[in-house]
Amino acid sequence: xxxxxxxxxxxxxxxxxxxxxxxxxxxxxxxxxxxxxxxxxxxxxxxxxxxxxxxxxxxxxxxxxxxxxxxxxxxxxxxxxxxxxxxxxxxxxxxxxxxxxxxxxxxxxxxxxxxxxxxxxxxxxxxxxxxxxxxxxxxxxxxxxxxxxxxxxxxxxxxxxxxxxxxxxxxxxxxxxxxxxxxxxxxxxxxxxxxxxxx
Amino acid sequence: xxxxxxxxxxxxxxxxxxxxxxxxxxxxxxxxxxxxxxxxxxxxxxxxxxxxxxxxxxxxxxxxxxxxxxxxxxxxxxxxxxxxxxxxxxxxxxxxxxxxxxxxxxxxxxxxxxxxxxxxxxxxxxxxxxxxxxxxxxxxxxxxxxxxxxxxxxxxxxxxxxxxxxxxxxxxxxxxxxxxxxxxxxxxxxxxxxxxxxxxxxxxxxxxxxxxxxxxxxxxxxxxxxxxxxxxxxxxxxxxxxxxxxxxxxxxxxxxxxxxxxxxxxxxxxxxxxxxxxxxxxxxxxxxxxxxxxxxxxxxxxxxxxxxxxxxxxxxxx
Numbered sequence: 246x247x248x249x250x251x252x253x254x255x256x257x258x259x260x261x262x263x264x265x266x267x268x269x270x271x272x273x274x275x276x277x278x279x280x281x282x283x284x285x286x287x288x289x290x291x292x293x294x295x296x297x298x299x300x301x302x303x304x305x306x307x308x309x310x311x312x313x314x315x316x317x318x319x320x321x322x323x324x325x326x327x328x329x330x331x332x333x334x335x336x337x338x339x340x341x342x343x344x345x346x347x348x349x350x351x352x353x354x355x356x357x358x359x360x361x362x363x364x365x366x367x368x369x370x371x372x373x374x375x376x377x378x379x380x381x382x383x384x385x386x387x388x389x390x391x392x393x394x395x396x397x398x399x400x401x402x403x404x405x406x407x408x409x410x411x412x413x414x415x416x417x418x419x420x421x422x423x424x425x426x427x428x429x430x431x432x433x434x435x436x437x438x439x440x441x442x443x444x
Numbered sequence: 445x446x447x448x449x450x451x452x453x454x455x456x457x458x459x460x461x462x463x464x465x466x467x468x469x470x471x472x473x474x475x476x477x478x479x480x481x482x483x484x485x486x487x488x489x490x491x492x493x494x495x496x497x498x499x500x501x502x503x504x505x506x507x508x509x510x511x512x513x514x515x516x517x518x519x520x521x522x523x524x525x526x527x528x529x530x531x532x533x534x535x536x537x538x539x540x541x542x543x544x545x546x547x548x549x550x551x552x553x554x555x556x557x558x559x560x561x562x563x564x565x566x567x568x569x570x571x572x573x574x575x576x577x578x579x580x581x582x583x584x585x586x587x588x589x590x591x592x593x594x595x596x597x598x599x600x601x602x603x604x605x606x607x608x609x610x611x612x613x614x615x616x617x618x619x620x621x622x623x624x625x626x627x628x629x630x631x632x633x634x635x636x637x638x639x640x641x642x643x644x645x646x647x648x649x650x651x652x653x654x655x656x657x658x659x660x661x662x663x664x665x666x667x668x669x670x671x672x673x674x675x676x677x678x679x680x681x682x683x684x685x686x687x688x689x690x691x692x693x694x695x696x697x698x699x700x701x702x703x704x705x706x707x708x709x710x711x712x713x714x715x716x717x718x719x720x721x722x723x724x725x726x727x728x729x730x731x732x733x734x735x736x737x738x739x740x741x742x743x744x745x746x747x748x749x750x751x752x753x754x755x756x757x758x759x760x761x762x
Contacts, residue, residue, distance in 0.1 A: 266665055271677060273657065274667050296602070296609055296662005341610065 247292040248380035248420060249279070250408060251348045252401050253360040253373050255394065257429040258350040259401045260360075261409075261439065262290050263378075263420040278424055283309045284319045285432050286352045289329070292377055293345035293365060301343045305329050322351025326361035326369060334367035346377045352428050376408075383415055384408040398427065402436070409439050518713020520675030520704055521551055521562035523620040523655050524683060525668045528693045529724035530653045532620040533700040534562050535675070535708050536717040536733070547716040548733075555581060557727040559594060559621035564673045565614040565660070573615050577601050594621040595666065598656035602664045615660040616672050622723050623651045653723070675707030675714040682706050693722070697731065705739050 246267060251260045266277035281289045281302040287309070291302040308328070313319045320328065326349045336342050347363040362368075362375040374388045391404050405425065412420060422440040426433055521534035534551035537544055552562045555578050563570035580600060584592045592600065598619050605615065657665045657672065669687055671679040682703040691699065701718055708715040720731040 266663075268659075268663065271671075271680065273670065274665050277665070294661070295659065296606065296664075299664065300606060300662060 246378065246418060247279070248376070248378040248412065248423075249290045249292055249346070249348050250376040250381075250384065250388075250405065251290070251350050251360045251362075251372075251374060252388070252392070252396070252404060253350075253358050254396050254398065254401055256352075256358060257398060257401075257427055258352065258358045258360050259398070259405060259425070259427050259436075260288060260290055260348060260350045261405055261423045261425045262292070264422045264424060264438075265420060268295075275421065280424060280426060281306050282433065283325055283349075283351075284313065286428055286430075287320075287322050287325055288350050288426060288428060288433060289325075290348040290350070290377075291345055292347075293343075297343045297345050301332075301345050302347075305332065321353045321356065322349060322359045322361070323353070323356065323371075325349060325351065326359075326363065326371075330363055330367055330369040333363065333365070337367050348375055348377060350428055352430055354430065358428070379418075380408075380412050380416055380420070383411050387411060406439060413441055517565050517614065517616070517674060518711070519551060519564040519673035520671070520679055520707040520711060520714040521564050521618060521673055522671035522676070522679045522683065522700065522703055523562060523618045523669070524687055524696070524700070525653045525655050525689075526687075526691045526696050527689055528691070528696060529622060529722060530560075530620040530655060531696050531700045532560050532562050532618070532721040532723070533704050534719050535704055535714040535736075536719060537708075537713065537715045538567055539713045544715075550719065552719050552721050554721075554728055555597075555619075555621075556591070558591075558624065558723060558725075559597065559619060560721045560723055560728050562618045562620065562672070563615070565616045566612075569613050569615045569660070570617065573601070573605070573617070576604065577617075580604070591624070593623045593625075593650070594619055594654035594656055595623075597621075598658050598664055598666075601658045602662065605658070605660050606662060608660060609662055613660045615658075617658050618670050618672060619654075619656045619658065620721070620723055621654055622725055622727075623654050624725070625651055671703075673711075673714065675704075675711035678707040678710045679703040697722070701734070701739070705736050705743075708736055709740065 247265070248263045249260070251258060260280070262279040264276050264278070265272050266274035279290055279292060279298075281291060283289050283306050289302055289305060291298045305325075305328070309320050309325055329347065329349060333343060333345070342365070344365045346365055349361040349363065350359070352358050360372055360375060362370045362372050373394065374392050376384055376388070387408055388404070391407065396404065402425070409423060422438050425436040425439055427436055428434075518537070518539040519535060521532075523530060523532045532552050536547065536549050536551065538546040538549040549567065551564070552560055553574050554560050555574065561574055561577070563574065577597065577600075581592050581597055601617070605613070655667055655670055657663065657667065657670045669683055671683065683699065686699045697720060700720055704718045708718075715736065717733045717735050719733055722729050722731070
């Protein structure tokens with residue numbers, strides 16, 4: 246139902262998420278933002294079960310901010326991703342596991358850009374590109390075919406648009422618009438929303 | 445309830461069943477502790493009651509009360525925002541499986557002068573959680589000398605419902621209200637500060653009409669038009685066609701009535717009457733309850749008149 250995608254370039258990470266908040270067959274919101282800002286250069290994209298997403302993402306968000314307050318410096322994207330995975334793993338075998346699928350995207354001054362794929366079973370993988378949701382089945386092959394590690398920002402946005410076009414053509418659910426953001430050494434930048442009909 | 449807690453009045457019999465004090469919103473605990481078996485002093489805002497231990501062994505008797513018959517979430521409630529405030533409308537049928545348990549139920553409840561709540565799901569759960577919400581909003585107001593915003597109230601309710609996720613609690617409330625102050629400071633601001641990067645609604649002025657949907661699954665959605673229940677798809681069909689910001693009060697009321705009427709016509713689990721509330725900066729006001737049977741007959745007559753007129757025109761034309 247929901248869709249997340251991330252593409253890592255040489256010095257940036259491009260991420261996008263759909264805007265639909267659904268309840269059974271009804272779209273309750275068309276402009277819902279699934280990205281959570283963990284710090285100036287880290288974004289957490291979160292989809293999954295209704296209440297779990299917001300609760301878990303806000304919990305991670307507040308803890309990352311607490312770390313900064315206590316220690317005076319921010320968690321790196323890799324550290325934040327491992328912290329998130331640890332929390333997922335801790336709750337996995339409790340009576341109340343969190344059913345959430347995540348993409349964590351960030352830019353570290355030392356390590357450069359990073360995109361981390363996590364799923365509800367608490368697996369973690371650093372990947373050059375990743376996607377979550379049923380839409381991933383349709384778009385991963387496109388990413389496999391056209392991705393290069395030295396993509397420019399415009400080329401990455403074009404690749405993203407190719408994926409969205411494929412979703413609009415073959416996916417049975419209607420995902421009319423997508424939030425797009427780019428993270429680089431200067432922080433998080435909002436980019437133009439991709440909707441049906443943008444070329 | 446609130447007065448009891450403030451005066452530290454202890455009713456021994458009730459204490460044995462519900463030995464938990466009201467939640468203290470002064471302490472802030474950033475750790476999200478999932479509730480384990482036994483409860484201790486509830487110091488954190490999230491803990492209100494401890495849900496019963498979920499049974500691991502299926503042969504053991506369940507600790508929650510068994511339902512005597514299947515309860516369905518049959519209802520049509522809706523709310524939308526427009527230039528003249530917020531309209532909240534709902535049907536009045538309480539269904540239990542295929543039975544109309546009560547044809548004249550109040551699904552819209554005023555919480556305070558500028559907040560009205562529409563409920564769907566389990567009637568008993570909604571009634572209880574509305575009272576709990578009223579108590580907590582009132583306690584907040586007494587403690588902090590300012591009224592909690594609608595978004596803050598929604599977040600508070602959502603946090604209180606979170607420990608019960610996965611149990612049989614079924615509550616889907618739409619908070620429809622009017623925020624009075626502009627630019628909140630202090631706790632309420634932190635409570636309703638959105639965590640998403642850009643929240644379209646947080647850029648809107650902080651006073652004015654507000655509509656937030658809170659569900660026992662954990663969902664919390666702010667929107668301009670929300671409809672909940674088995675009749676909601678039918679209601680959305682009517683609302684999406686006629687809704688705009690610049691509607692007059694009469695047009696908005698008539699649209700809400702029409703939406704509930706069409707939903708009750710098609711949905712078996714909604715029906716009987718329609719309740720309508722209107723919330724403005726001056727507070728909420730209630731329209732008298734209307735029987736939809738009359739509306740149905742009027743609609744039938746309108747259709748037959750239109751058909752007759754068209755046939756007459758055709759005859760004249762020939």
